[in-house]
Amino acid sequence: MRIGELGKATGVDIETIRYYEKAGLLPPPARMPNGYRAYRPVHLERLAFIRHCRALDVPLAEVKRLLDFVAHPEADCGDINQLIDEQLGRVRARLKSMRALEKQLAALRAQCQVGNSAANCGILHELVAAANGEACACHGAVAKPGFRKGSLSR
Amino acid sequence: MRIGELGKATGVDIETIRYYEKAGLLPPPARMPNGYRAYRPVHLERLAFIRHCRALDVPLAEVKRLLDFVAHPEADCGDINQLIDEQLGRVRARLKSMRALEKQLAALRAQCQVGNSAANCGILHELVAAANGEACACHGAVAKPGFRKGSLSR
């Protein structure tokens, strides 16, 4: 199986496949006499696993860890639980802040009627006012629950 | 106001401030005789505006556009509406996929009891099985959260 076929079978871009190989996630396949990569079913399986994890937004570094678990099935799966829990925690935190974000944006959007000039634009006024509120250390006035003010995920 | 003070006042990392200047979002301030950047209140305001937008996940390129609106208040604010709408659309799409993701992860987490070896780990089995289901081009398989192939938004 050449790289293009593997790509088609999994829906993964060729460049991405080579990237995974360079990154150490996909083992380097054998080569055909002409230098082309020769993939076997095991690669397809592994690539599908990687993509499935990525679709779950698991970072590549953790996919690597998961692959290690697959390779060493005698390990304790408590670590896997922890890995998933961490990921779940990240996702939930992000979800929470995104819900707040959606609310803010929707409120912002409601500030403005079409046809105004920017000088009267409620959105712009709101943004500027909110920014001033934050800058003057009136923390909590604008950004309410679960919303990270000033400092972004840092 | 030196860069460190500005950073403290806004909660923004010094490197980030310099980065914004290089990126053209923050106008280059005057310099003191010793070469230090000398910021004025207008910079603080503008930086706060940028950070507020970033907290709303507005990309820097669009923050730039917003700043242009602030600078040219005679422009039509319909464009601002559109900008916010686009952002809102992105956030809602992302929100949707994240909700699905959270469900999947939670289901995955429920597969495993602590104390198993990885060989019996339900999570690992589920991941591998789901990946296989996808790899075999059973695209469009419905997500029956029991066994068999899990379908992901991809």
Next chain:
DNA sequence: GAACACCCCGTAGCAACTCCGGGGTCAAGC
């Protein structure tokens, strides 16, 4: 023998920072 699809490789680019190394500046303390 030319067109075309496919493959190789290394490098650079994207966002939005973050960190590093090497150096200059300035006030306080001994």
Next chain:
DNA sequence: GCTTGACCCCGGAGTTGCTACGGGGTGTTC
């Protein structure tokens, strides 16, 4: 006078997860 430490300067590289580019080789078909 000299050192310590906090602050500042700059350019460049590193981060994550790809994606694109350029310049070349290979293999099949018309």
